[in-house]
Amino acid sequence: MDLKRQLEAKEFAILAEIEPPKGTDITAMVNNAAKVKEEVTAFVVPEMSNAVMRMSALGAAMVLEANRMETVMQINCRDRNRIALQADLLAAAACGIKNVMAVTGEDPSFGDHHQAASVYDITIDQLLQTIQGLKNGKDMAGIELAGSPDFTAGSMVNSGLKGVELDREMDAMKQKIDSGVRFFITPPLFDVSVIEPFMSKINTSDDIHIIPTVVLLKSLGMARYMSRNMKHVHISDDLIKQIQKAPDKVRECIRIAKNTVSEIKKNGFSGAMISTIGWEDRLYDIIHGI
Amino acid sequence: MIVAEKKPVEEIIEFIKEDKKILILGCNECVTVCEAGGKKEVGILASTLRMYFLNQGKEVKIDEITLERQCDHEYLEEIRDVADTYDAIVSLACGVGVQFMAEKYHSVPIYPGVNTCFLGATEERGLWTERCQACGNCMLGITGGICPVSRCAKRLLNGPCGGSSKGKCEISKDIDCAWQLIIDRLKALGRLEDYEKVCSIKDWSTDRAGGPRKVVREDVQI
Numbered sequence: 001m002d003l004k005r006q007l008e009a010k011e012f013a014i015l016a017e018i019e020p021p022k023g024t025d026i027t028a029m030v031n032n033a034a035k036v037k038e039e040v041t042a043f044v045v046p047e048m049s050n051a052v053m054r055m056s057a058l059g060a061a062m063v064l065e066a067n068r069m070e071t072v073m074q075i076n077c078r079d080r081n082r083i084a085l086q087a088d089l090l091a092a093a094a095c096g097i098k099n100v101m102a103v104t105g106e107d108p109s110f111g112d113h114h115q116a117a118s119v120y121d122i123t124i125d126q127l128l129q130t131i132q133g134l135k136n137g138k139d140m141a142g143i144e145l146a147g148s149p150d151f152t153a154g155s156m157v158n159s160g161l162k163g164v165e166l167d168r169e170m171d172a173m174k175q176k177i178d179s180g181v182r183f184f185i186t187p188p189l190f191d192v193s194v195i196e197p198f199m200s201k202i203n204t205s206d207d208i209h210i211i212p213t214v215v216l217l218k219s220l221g222m223a224r225y226m227s228r229n230m231k232h233v234h235i236s237d238d239l240i241k242q243i244q245k246a247p248d249k250v251r252e253c254i255r256i257a258k259n260t261v262s263e264i265k266k267n268g269f270s271g272a273m274i275s276t277i278g279w280e281d282r283l284y285d286i287i288h289g290i
Numbered sequence: 291m292i293v294a295e296k297k298p299v300e301e302i303i304e305f306i307k308e309d310k311k312i313l314i315l316g317c318n319e320c321v322t323v324c325e326a327g328g329k330k331e332v333g334i335l336a337s338t339l340r341m342y343f344l345n346q347g348k349e350v351k352i353d354e355i356t357l358e359r360q361c362d363h364e365y366l367e368e369i370r371d372v373a374d375t376y377d378a379i380v381s382l383a384c385g386v387g388v389q390f391m392a393e394k395y396h397s398v399p400i401y402p403g404v405n406t407c408f409l410g411a412t413e414e415r416g417l418w419t420e421r422c423q424a425c426g427n428c429m430l431g432i433t434g435g436i437c438p439v440s441r442c443a444k445r446l447l448n449g450p451c452g453g454s455s456k457g458k459c460e461i462s463k464d465i466d467c468a469w470q471l472i473i474d475r476l477k478a479l480g481r482l483e484d485y486e487k488v489c490s491i492k493d494w495s496t497d498r499a500g501g502p503r504k505v506v507r508e509d510v511q512i
Binding site for chain 1: 495498499
């Protein structure tokens with residue numbers, strides 16, 4: 001497993017999201033990851049997504065790396081100032097984490113610690129520039145580092161936008177590319193054709209990799225909810241009917257996720273990022289045999 | 291009051307250098323008291339800009355108006371008939387006034403002429419100091435009327451850090467240690483027992499943690 005080499009070699013990379021535990025018990029996290037470690041290129045470790053307090057992405061990524069599993073450590077702007085962000089990036093590199101993904105982080109009001117103060121000292125673009133700066137051997141104050149990280153940097157891109165909004169997103173994406181981002185993860189994709197307008201706008205001379213997210217739907221209700229409420233996610237009525245008709249809905253949802261990953265692979269994408277939202281024990285069923 | 295200071299004139303010129311008709315709009319409230327954006331400062335800025343454009347060989351009309359307040363619909367309406375006739379308006383109000391202007395007058399750009407700094411007081415002529423961060427959950431009742439949120443560099447809520455020395459903050463010998471002030475004040479009031487009360491972890495959701503804030507008073511709404 002080596003995400004950087006696999007992307008460079010244009011081999012299909014499978015990323016799998018693994019949520020750190022809310023507590024110190026890492027058994028489930030490690031076991032679920034270990035079951036699929038042969039098939040997965042790297043595990044994406046979110047950093048307290050939805051502002052829910054959990055083990056840090058740095059800690060969880062270190063645990064997985066210690067178990068010989070490559071990780072993509074997410075790092076958010078919400079919880080730390082520029083000093084702490086840089087410190088944790090250096091720690092991550094020294095502990096063997098090779099891939100990082102900058103995210104903004106949701107407001108604390110979304111999570112389970114509503115009274116927490118958010119930081120947002122620097123923006124996601126500035127964080128990406130900081131990562132680039134550290135790679136070049138200098139911190140944000142311009143002071144030279146004794147040893148610099150060699151991260152492969154990633155970020156999110158909203159491929160579901162249309163018209164002017166999509167044009168703006170492409171401009172923002174260009175900025176991120178200039179800041180050294182090598183791979184972009186898209187919002188959940190259920191139909192490969194939906195992403196075509198976005199893909200057609202990508203400059204093929206840019207050395208970047210687009211990795212769509214494949215979300216494991218857990219129920220018919222979840223599919224309907226996402227379809228109605230997630231503006232930039234398209235779930236067709238046919239797909240919803242398909243789940244509705246299935247006698248074993250969970251099995252059908254796993255089959256849909258597996259097929260979507262296969263379609264993404266067939267269409268020449270650099271990889272897929274599988275998100276099971278807490279059902280990491282189903283990763284094997286989705287990934288095995290792709 | 292809201293304390294502001296004048297923006298460097300070069301920064302303001304950068305905003306308006308291509309315009310032909312400019313309004314400098316002052317505010318008669320806080321920024322007048324802190325001598326950053328009242329009628330007097332409107333006049334000074336207008337004169338400076340006239341001299342700049344004259345030196346550039348440009349003919350630019352610069353008008354001066356000072357409103358009673360720029361954070362109130364009623365007073366902003368006073369320029370309704372003329373606002374759209376300008377290429378640009380430089381507001382010397384605090385950030386609230388600039389934004390309220392921009393929300394009201396859509397077709398003319400509104401530029402800030404001051405930097406809004408903090409909620410503070412006039413200690414003496416030419417010296418304004420911070421007193422409040424508008425955290426939305428006032429604890430002055432138990433801290434002897436001295437705010438540790440705005441006046442302690444670390445915003446500590448349960449006594450001083452180990453860095454204060456001779457009553458001064460570790461970040462500068464010109465800054466009083468807020469907790470030294472609090473202890474002295476509580477001692478003078480004979481209320482040192484308040485110092486022993488442990489302040490629980492602060493709820494920052496009334497600060498900026500929950501995003502932009504609003505106060506709704508249905509009892510006074512019309």
